[in-house]
Amino acid sequence: MTAHPNLSHDTIPGASVPAWIAADWGTSQLRLWVMDREDTVIDRITSDRGMSRLSPQDYEPTLLDLLGDHLPTGENSPLPVICCGMAGSRQGWAEAPYASAPCPPPGIAEATQPATKDPRLAVYLLPGIKTTDPADVMRGEETQIAGYLAQDRDPATSQVICLPGTHSKWARLEQGEVTSFSTFMTGELFALLQGQSVLQHCVSEEGWDETAFEQAVREALANPAAIAAQLFRLRADALLSGQSPETGRARLSGLLIGVELAATQDDWSGQHITLLGADQLSRRYETALSTQGCTARRVDAETLTLAGLTAAYDQLKKSQTP
Amino acid sequence: MTAHPNLSHDTIPGASVPAWIAADWGTSQLRLWVMDREDTVIDRITSDRGMSRLSPQDYEPTLLDLLGDHLPTGENSPLPVICCGMAGSRQGWAEAPYASAPCPPPGIAEATQPATKDPRLAVYLLPGIKTTDPADVMRGEETQIAGYLAQDRDPATSQVICLPGTHSKWARLEQGEVTSFSTFMTGELFALLQGQSVLQHCVSEEGWDETAFEQAVREALANPAAIAAQLFRLRADALLSGQSPETGRARLSGLLIGVELAATQDDWSGQHITLLGADQLSRRYETALSTQGCTARRVDAETLTLAGLTAAYDQLKKSQTP
Structure with a gap:
């Protein structure tokens, strides 16, 4: 079903309860996967609300808007949102500073947690990697x-x-x-x-x-x-x-x-x-x-x-x- | 004096009678030099009415508009306008087909004369040069x-x-x-x-x-x-x-x-x-x-x-x- 001209959902029939959200938040596009506790994809949401169109205060409302019914209700613990891409850049939601190569791809321990007003979200922004001589970056x-x-x-x-x-x-x-x-x-x-x-x-x-x-x-x-x-x-x-x-x-x-x-x-x-x-x-x-x-x-x-x-x-x- | 926001004139004081017009009609810009019989520049006119903004039928009115008072009056013979650049391309006023290198830069004998309605103009479009192996062009x-x-x-x-x-x-x-x-x-x-x-x-x-x-x-x-x-x-x-x-x-x-x-x-x-x-x-x-x-x-x-x-x-x- 399509809920918005620039937003698409592919809901998987017979889906179970959301356990966490996987997010690839790029410059021009945002992809969200709603995951259950078995790491099965319940829903896949794509949107054009990429970093280039957002100010820092826009990220949380965007997530809340797109996740909608997938957000936890009642006394559940917050829904983890694990996010890679430009949302973690200096111009994004909050900066997740680059790890320096040589290094393993940075994981949850290196993630930045932006403050959120809504208690239903627990967001983790994964860092990119840099090299300094010559200078280069990936995110x-x-x-x-x-x-x-x-x-x-x-x-x-x-x-x-x-x-x-x-x-x-x-x-x-x-x-x-x-x-x-x-x-x-x-x-x-x-x-x-x-x-x-x-x-x-x-x-x-x-x-x-x-x-x-x-x-x-x-x-x-x-x-x-x-x-x-x-x-x-x-x-x-x-x-x-x-x-x-x-x-x-x-x-x-x-x-x-x-x-x-x-x-x-x-x-x-x-x-x-x-x-x-x-x-x-x-x-x-x-x-x-x-x-x-x-x-x-x-x-x-x-x-x-x-x-x-x-x-x-x-x-x-x-x-x-x- | 400036007669138009996108048009500039530099009139030379004590100027004599226009004998011919030199024109460099490029993709984005048009430069006209009003010349006397001694090949001295009487006036220099620049405009943003380049090829990319013009259809074939727009070229003659553009010249008439920009030349204004410099156009001959009465029984004079037509004013030659010698023109190089993209006005002579297939997408321009009329095509002046490329000369093939090796060759001297093409001259007046190779020029194309587009039809003009106004008898005060005699326009000559100079061709560019091409090479074919490898393909390349200049105009x-x-x-x-x-x-x-x-x-x-x-x-x-x-x-x-x-x-x-x-x-x-x-x-x-x-x-x-x-x-x-x-x-x-x-x-x-x-x-x-x-x-x-x-x-x-x-x-x-x-x-x-x-x-x-x-x-x-x-x-x-x-x-x-x-x-x-x-x-x-x-x-x-x-x-x-x-x-x-x-x-x-x-x-x-x-x-x-x-x-x-x-x-x-x-x-x-x-x-x-x-x-x-x-x-x-x-x-x-x-x-x-x-x-x-x-x-x-x-x-x-x-x-x-x-x-x-x-x-x-x-x-x-x-x-x-x-």
């Missing part, structure tokens, strides 16, 4: 990594994971710790160039050309420094040889992902890596890597976010057990 | 190059020129011809990232940090493939070490220009090059090149545009002399 991805490590068959092994997205991350994991990571503005560059640059008429919003994508990946890897010229060439090819906007779209994606792969070559060349991301974008990275003979395993990011939040809730339960 | 810069070649003491020499701008161009000139060129989206990337990306709060609209600029140029040249990570680092440095938005601005510029220089290294390394551009941006390229031991000469682009349009008008006069 939200560390919880996916926590979920990945919780499921990993061999967490002691040194390995590289890539988290494609608006700001894609490449992280090295060792002995259950994030030892280093690097962020690339690849996804945001794609969105800006596709939607707001001179390329907007030669790069479509939909459609695809797999051959052109793979060719563009190879071109960018062969000469990454030429990226600003290769981008303009999308316009010139459209003007001079009628290149379709769908081919333009695939080429733009291939060029930008190709440059990212050129920068991370030491991380994936001759190695097995794991892609933690949404399905479509992860497949593109998988294809791009396959043009270079690299086989990548894909794991669904949303599943891992929920696994990471569940791991944090388990820590909370243990800490509260006498 | 407007070829007239600056024509002006540069008209002033050049030794046009037979092979040389490289760089035209910094929204879409900066690197062109090789030989025997008065443009033999090859390449376009970089550097300026547009800067504008998008400064104004519309996650970097907008850590990159100021004004201010500068010369040391940070030079350091960023060096970093980008040393590892151009890492550009998408170096961009995100601007945000991380602002978050973690309080890097000022002025330093962020200079670093963003340095990173993007540095990547352009990495791609064009064969063109400038160990050579003398000439920068044709607006003062401030040209100085940045000059500084960036100087970090690599390359000395560049700067020439003002607007002066060259006018010189190129004047050269085309001279050709028109000669063609009309019996």
